[in-house]
Amino acid sequence: MATLDTVAVAAPPPAAPLPGSFATFWRGFSANRGALLGFAVMLGIVVTALLAGVIAPHAPDEQFREHFLSPPVWQAGGSWQFPLGTDDVGRDILSRLLYGARLSLLIGLVVVTLALAAGTVLGLTAAFLGGTADVAIMRFMDIVLVFPSLLLAIVVVAILGPSLLNAMLAVAVVTLPNYTRLVRAAALGELARDYVTASRCAGAGTLRLMFDTVLPNCTAPLIVQATLGFSGAILDAAALGFLGLGAQPPTPEWGTMLAGALQFYQRAWWVLAFPGVSILVTVLAFNLLGDGLRDALDPRLQR
């Protein structure tokens, strides 16, 4: 009895928060300045996207016929009416970028949700059923991985036809193997643990074991992958838009805006520069955030 008492008293160190608690996570995360910066920028983009209708000076496809390719405000000939200038049909670039933020976040959200949901089901199925199902699913993922992801996305769009929705589907298909492999590996690791056996002995069915018992313990790597997948999705969808295979004009999607700028960018740099900077900043923010989350959530991956 005496020994038990001393153990019980000595066990909780006074100041350190419990491992796995939010406080531990926040301690690791907030020490990473890059991650905090990424988080702040991401919040800014989300607010911008939500308030685009309020803060944008003009409608995204409103054409001002007297102001073709007018330069940004700080350059000779620019005016506050169009702070970042106008494009070749007189649309306000700032307004288009603000509305474009909505599309980029939507793309990231849809792609990650689709790939995450499908990847989770496939990965858990492969891990739980094993045997033929496991081999079939994982071989299929290997085959998908053999294609360069952009090329495979191009092929999917070539089959489905170019549109924003199809581009999102294509990118989701292309990133599916990442999630499937991750879920399978994490689930296999958990399956050997005692709590799974205990749950099984208590009579839990396969579905309950899969989604209720095992999946919650695989979330850390999934959150990291989803965050990094968000930036990858935005980048790939913008590339498809740039190749004319994603969102179609006059949609103010950033990659599509760059494709539209191709004929004019040599005499109007602002048509090119700002959409690209928007893509870069957004992707960068999610990558920084993802790196920070990985370091904070997954001690095994820490460098």
Place this chain on the structure above:
Amino acid sequence: MLRFLLRRIGLIIPTFVGVTLLTFAMIHLVPGDPVEVRSGEHGIAPERLAILRHEMGLDQPLWKQFLHYEGQVASGDLGTSVVTQDSVWTEFIQLFPATVELSVCAILFAIAVGLPLGVIAAAKRGTGFDYTLMGASVTGASMPIFWWGLMMILVFSVALGWTPVSGRISDQFYVQPITGFMLIDSWFSDDAGAFRSAASHLILPTIVLGTVPLATVARMTRSSMLEVLGEDYIRTARAKGLGRFRVIGVHALRNALIPVVTVIGLQTGALLGGAILTETIFSWPGVGHWLVEAIQRRDYPVLQGGVLLVAVLVMLVNLGVDLAYGLLNPRIRR
């Protein structure tokens, strides 16, 4: 070793069949009949359509068509371009050296710059240099390279006039294609300016395609070096009085390189994806540019054959990396 080799090669075959199944499915999933797609926008008479469908075996059951396709692929027949009427293989093999030249230069650029930077960052861990480089590295990895390429053209070609905008060499030079690699062919050509022209055309595309790999290499090298620098044999090397340069540059680097080399090898697919965008921006006459044009012209046989060839290429490179890794590191052979 032989068992390892045979098993790895054996694994390639089902993957290859799977890949052909996908490219086969692709042409059947494209909306519209393959014959009508081939005949383009001119349309075709119903009787002629029936005859052509029979000739192409499209009235056969799907599994027979697939076996037929497998046979064709196995005998090297990848179909014919609808636009040029050339065989897909002929077109591919003419354009392929341009893509290889660009990709190899991009990787060499990424290694030549990224490796030393990563080593220095690891040696100076926690300094301003380290933080700056890691910031630059995550920025490079986030770069939309299609935009990056256009910005480079805007600055270096349009504003400063230092480099040409597009193509592989100026029109004024004619270089006999011997190897297909412009740098080599122009070096041996009689025209003194040809090599200069070819090199200046290659600079911007190399930098643009090399940006993401550069970021990856620098980052990987740094983390791999940091891991190795904590090992006991490094402490031993230091303890026996070796200089800092020798410890880092020889003892640590040699061991840190293995994961870096593997990652570089496994990036081939991503590199080819980047080549699609880079070649499109610089009108570089390579495989990526060809595939994008095939989509725009709805030249599905080219798309089908080209995608298959690229996938096989990635498969072979991955196999090569695996085998090389097995040779270098006996632990993974089991």
